[in-house]
Amino acid sequence: MTEPRPADRVSRRALLGLLGAGAAGAAVGAAGAAGVAVAATGTIGAAGGGGGASAYPFFGAHQAGITTPAQDRLHFAAFDVSSTLDRTGLIELLTEWTEAAARLTQGLEVAEGGATGGSDYAPPVDTGEALGLPASGLTITFGFGPGLFTDASGADRFGLAARRPAALEPLPRFQGDALQPERSGGDLCIQACADDPQVAVHAIRNLSRIAFGRASLRWSQLGFGRTSSTSTSQTTPRNLFGFKDGTANLKAEDGSLLDEQVWVQASDSPAWLAGGSYLVARRIRMIIENWDRVQLGEQEMLVGRSKGEGAPLSGGTEFSEPDFEATGVADKPLIDTNAHVRLAHHSSNGGARMLRRGYNFVDGNDELGRLDAGLFFLSFQRTPQQFIDVQTSLAADGLNEYLKHVGSAIFAVPGGVREGEFVGQALFA
Numbered sequence: 001m002t003e004p005r006p007a008d009r010v011s012r013r014a015l016l017g018l019l020g021a022g023a024a025g026a027a028v029g030a031a032g033a034a035g036v037a038v039a040a041t042g043t044i045g046a047a048g049g050g051g052g053a054s055a056y057p058f059f060g061a062h063q064a065g066i067t068t069p070a071q072d073r074l075h076f077a078a079f080d081v082s083s084t085l086d087r088t089g090l091i092e093l094l095t096e097w098t099e100a101a102a103r104l105t106q107g108l109e110v111a112e113g114g115a116t117g118g119s120d121y122a123p124p125v126d127t128g129e130a131l132g133l134p135a136s137g138l139t140i141t142f143g144f145g146p147g148l149f150t151d152a153s154g155a156d157r158f159g160l161a162a163r164r165p166a167a168l169e170p171l172p173r174f175q176g177d178a179l180q181p182e183r184s185g186g187d188l189c190i191q192a193c194a195d196d197p198q199v200a201v202h203a204i205r206n207l208s209r210i211a212f213g214r215a216s217l218r219w220s221q222l223g224f225g226r227t228s229s230t231s232t233s234q235t236t237p238r239n240l241f242g243f244k245d246g247t248a249n250l251k252a253e254d255g256s257l258l259d260e261q262v263w264v265q266a267s268d269s270p271a272w273l274a275g276g277s278y279l280v281a282r283r284i285r286m287i288i289e290n291w292d293r294v295q296l297g298e299q300e301m302l303v304g305r306s307k308g309e310g311a312p313l314s315g316g317t318e319f320s321e322p323d324f325e326a327t328g329v330a331d332k333p334l335i336d337t338n339a340h341v342r343l344a345h346h347s348s349n350g351g352a353r354m355l356r357r358g359y360n361f362v363d364g365n366d367e368l369g370r371l372d373a374g375l376f377f378l379s380f381q382r383t384p385q386q387f388i389d390v391q392t393s394l395a396a397d398g399l400n401e402y403l404k405h406v407g408s409a410i411f412a413v414p415g416g417v418r419e420g421e422f423v424g425q426a427l428f429a
Ligand code: HEM
Pocket: 239, 241, 243, 244, 245, 246, 247, 248, 249, 282, 284, 286, 303, 305, 322, 340, 341, 344, 345, 346, 353, 354, 374, 375, 377, 387, 390, 391, 394, 403
């Protein structure tokens, strides 16, 4: 797991100053691929979810941004690689992205010189909007879509076809899917999470800029108000239906369950993906105007938990185990047969679990004056089948009347990056 590191309340500008001055006494943290050194003042930022000042190491056994305590903000981007890009060009892009991400996550500008230190006669290498802001818990997580291995016409553009994970296929069509191609798929993805939206946006903007001519944005999504906890240290947030979300999530502290359910193991195939995971992204529109007319009791029945406490309707408090056998009046199950938590529970899905890491979104409104709002669902699992099993089971979910899945994508997320390597290097070995 990625441990939060004592970090700075030092701004990017101040940090550069510190580094430039030799920063006597400053702790030197994870050195980046580009030789990045990181100063820490000893002030410890809160661990994600609103602390605003943490810096998480970029290098490690797993990529950050999975078991890292879910930050409050998201900017997610999916890219199509250019038809003119070759294998060498792809490796160069991943190398440059790695170097930039190693710096950005430590609160540094994207490259030496930054927004103001370069030539007056060249565009600045950093776009500048994060000057003065701390690292804000920024994590940057990279993923590879099915199209990177073979494109839509079956072409093996990068000599990677034979290394494609057999399970990395576009997701099957699920009941009720209303997917929009322009919000789905992608050859590459970057998930940037931070406690400050400007920091997350700055990361995606600068990484997109680096990719210019080699990969272009296919779709992107901003998210606010994490809809999950990924650590027992966090309080459970709420989604736009007003319910606590993340209570029964897999969390960083779950130890061997993470190896069983989230991380691709060395014994799994392909070996290059060991330490990684599969990322599923679903843009789920919530028809909140209709939901807001549903009675409280029915809302709770559809979810299977109480709205206030988030306790299972079988009784207890938020973290009590749901009892799906418990019955009430006229032997009716206390947790309805079509309740979301019953159908999503691992006992209904052959033991399949996942680590959910989604965000709320509100992207303006539609032509009928309804908010274009919902849940940008993100989950990490050891095999895509875990998501497929749960989503198939959710075909009977009573919540579906208020949901519409409009975007979908899947990515193989390579394992953690070691210093001096680029993300996904084992794929090219
Ligand atoms: C907008 C759509 C969705 C909403 C509003 C929603 C809401 C919720 C809520 C309120 C809970 C209970 C609290 C918790 O344990 O986190 C929950 C649990 C869960 N949800 Fe969802 N969810 C949505 C979509 C999905 C999707 C697409 C999946 C996966 C295919 C999923 C999988 C799960 C799982 C695995 C649990 C934990 C069940 C348990 O073990 O008790 N959810 N969801």
